[in-house]
Amino acid sequence: MTSPVSELIELLSLERLEDNLFRGQSRDIGTKYVFGGQVLGQALSAAQATLDEDEPRAAHSLHGYFLRAGNIEAPIVYMVDRTRDGGSFSVRRVTAIQHGQPILFLAASFQKEESGAEHQLSMPEVPMPEDIDPSPALAPEVLATLPTKVQRWVSRQGPFEFRHVYPRDELNPPKRPPFQQVWFKLSEPVGDAPELHRALLAYASDFQLLGTATFPHGISYYQPNVQMASLDHAMWFHRPFRTDDWLLYSIDSPSAQQSRGLARGMVYDRHGRLVASTAQEGLIRVVRDAKGS
Known part of the structure; x- marks a missing residue:
């Protein structure tokens, strides 16, 4: 039986149909539609596969727009345009x-290795992941009362382990300021290829992010009357990292309006190096008289 980490790596490993054409499969992780992080990770994998192997260049940024919900039951084809090689x-x-x-x-941009000016914002002072207890599993009787989509989401055994610095009760969320810090890592070691770790981080970066924009409103994705969907996603890769070692996701949400929330994230390694930054706007809609499904 394959592990969740092995399944994720296989998910991000695309079938090459032509020079610039790839096909990826989808995986049901408990969401109603294809998880946005999956499409981000696969799209980045497709882009990386078209680079010249003799002249290594690493992804330093990506910007994506989610246009339609993805069907979990169908494969996804990725068409790459080699816009520029300078x-x-x-x-x-x-x-x-x-x-x-x-x-x-x-759209993704790649750069060959180059030295230059360097600075970063310091990592927030938070407990290390080893000092934070893993989140306890929900009791079966509590799980049975939840909407089907939430049961599938919380029951899954995912490839990443998360430890929240300031946990929130997602079933009965209190109102609180739109900030959170979450440690995360893969549940088992993987290979050293930097392009694999960038695709894995692109996948993981879609977790936790938009949810931060719900904090001031006392709502969460777990509630049947709350609809949430990513609209766009931006990411910048600053320094080397490994997704099989602990990373801190420090997230804030500066604004929400017109059923849209904006969230920003900074990803640090356990030594305090800022390795990536993210930004995302998403739909946050509270629907009246919604039924669990």
Whole structure:
């Protein structure tokens, strides 16, 4: 039996159909539609696969727009446009397609290694992950009272382990300021390839992020009358990292309005190095008289 980590790596390993055409499978992790992080990770994997292996260039940024909900039961085709290969930078545009319709547009930029000025914001002072207890599993009688989508979500055994610095009761969420810090890592070691770790981080970066925008309102994805969906996602890779060692996701939400919330994240390694930054806007809609499904 394969592990959740092995399944995720397989999910991010695309089938090459043509020079610039790839196919990826989908996996049900308990969400109603394809998880946004899956499409981000696969699109980045497709873009990375079109770079010249003789002149290594690493992804330093990506910007994606989610256009349509993805069907979990169908594969996704990724069409890569080799927009530019310059002296220092390469740009790729990726279109993710299902049933003849685009579900994601993504642009990614890559740079060859180069030295230069360097600074960063310091990591927040928080307990180390070893000093934080894992979140306890929900009791079966509590799980049975939840909507089907939430039961599937919380019952899954995912590839990442999360430890919240300031846990929140997602079933009965209190109102609190829109900030959170979460340690996370893969549940088992993986290979050393930097491009694999970047795709894995792109996948993981879609967890926790938008939910931070719900904190001031006392609502959560777990509630049947709350609809949430990513609209766009941006990511910047600053320094080398490993997703099989603890990373701290420090997130805030500066604004929510017109059923949209904005969230920003900074990812640090356990030594305090800022390794990546993220930003995302998403739909947060409270629906009256919604039924669990």
